[in-house]
Amino acid sequence: MPAKPPASWAKFGSIDWQPSDLSPHLYQAIIDIGEGLHLCVEAGGNPDNPPLLFITGLGSQMLFWSDSLLAEFIKAGFFVIRFDNRDTGLSSQIRINGLPRLNPLKMMLKMQAGLSNRQEHTPYTLIDMAEDVARLIKTLRLTKVSLVGASMGGIIAQIVAARYPNYIDKLNLLFTTSNRALLAPPNPKQFLTFIRRPESHSERDMVRHSVWFMTAVGSPGHLDIKRTREIAEKRYQRNFNPLGVSQQLTAILATGSVLRFSKQIRAKTLIIHGNKDGLVKPSHGKLLAKAIPNAKFVLVDGMGHDLPAYYHPHLVQLISTHCQSD
Numbered sequence: 001m002p003a004k005p006p007a008s009w010a011k012f013g014s015i016d017w018q019p020s021d022l023s024p025h026l027y028q029a030i031i032d033i034g035e036g037l038h039l040c041v042e043a044g045g046n047p048d049n050p051p052l053l054f055i056t057g058l059g060s061q062m063l064f065w066s067d068s069l070l071a072e073f074i075k076a077g078f079f080v081i082r083f084d085n086r087d088t089g090l091s092s093q094i095r096i097n098g099l100p101r102l103n104p105l106k107m108m109l110k111m112q113a114g115l116s117n118r119q120e121h122t123p124y125t126l127i128d129m130a131e132d133v134a135r136l137i138k139t140l141r142l143t144k145v146s147l148v149g150a151s152m153g154g155i156i157a158q159i160v161a162a163r164y165p166n167y168i169d170k171l172n173l174l175f176t177t178s179n180r181a182l183l184a185p186p187n188p189k190q191f192l193t194f195i196r197r198p199e200s201h202s203e204r205d206m207v208r209h210s211v212w213f214m215t216a217v218g219s220p221g222h223l224d225i226k227r228t229r230e231i232a233e234k235r236y237q238r239n240f241n242p243l244g245v246s247q248q249l250t251a252i253l254a255t256g257s258v259l260r261f262s263k264q265i266r267a268k269t270l271i272i273h274g275n276k277d278g279l280v281k282p283s284h285g286k287l288l289a290k291a292i293p294n295a296k297f298v299l300v301d302g303m304g305h306d307l308p309a310y311y312h313p314h315l316v317q318l319i320s321t322h323c324q325s326d
Helices: 007-012 067-075 104-112 126-139 152-163 188-194 203-217 225-238 242-255 282-291 309-323
Strands: 027-034 037-044 051-055 079-083 145-150 168-174 268-274 295-300
Touching (some): 037 126, 067 079, 104 188, 126 242, 145 152
Parallel strands (some): 168 268
Antiparallel strands (some): 037 079
């Protein structure tokens, strides 16, 4: 890969793109999106092709969207963009002194019952994270963007699509939810992932915890233990920020139901869910498809709350067909 991207990337202005140290297909930049925030962003492909912006879930870094998956989307004719959400990876870390200690379990129960957590003093909400995405789109001078959001990223994508309809072409939501009241809770095994803690914050114990987590929520029979361990090691070495994960969780809980945003979405929407997802059950996706106008629901046999390589061809085909449709 050349040290600098092709001349066609000049459309992004003065952003200093450098070859990614994570992928041979992508360039990386630290982008100032205003409000004192910066996001670590990677992009690849022909910038004249339709842009596909990937938004990841709770505590995940951009590595969630694997290099091999993005390479398939580039081959399918898209310009791909992935980034670290605030409080993960190399993006801005949020530190606000003097906030009270919160009880996430209590907040979960309140959200499940339809009670508001908005009075809780959280550093930010998912609405703030959606604003990060909107500002990134504006900073990159993108038009007619298609979003791909997974889990928490799917909730953020819904808010962006509702608040900034002129920015968005198509919407693709993976194993996500509206967080409306009385939705089916996680299965006990998957609920344990919210409670069980690693033995320590050492790299060894955090990697072990990450592997255990993926065995709990991932697609049965398709977990690549070696690859999962490698990604966990990279995440730890890039940036270990347990406070960031906690703050993203409280952002989800403080935001609560986004049904009011879901109902406002006008972008053509594809909702993909695995029938083996015990963390965010398929019923969440089915109900979401009823709430979003012009939405289509697709159930993927055998898939859990992850994106194993086995399902990449099918997912690329589904999303590509949706984004290229009229």
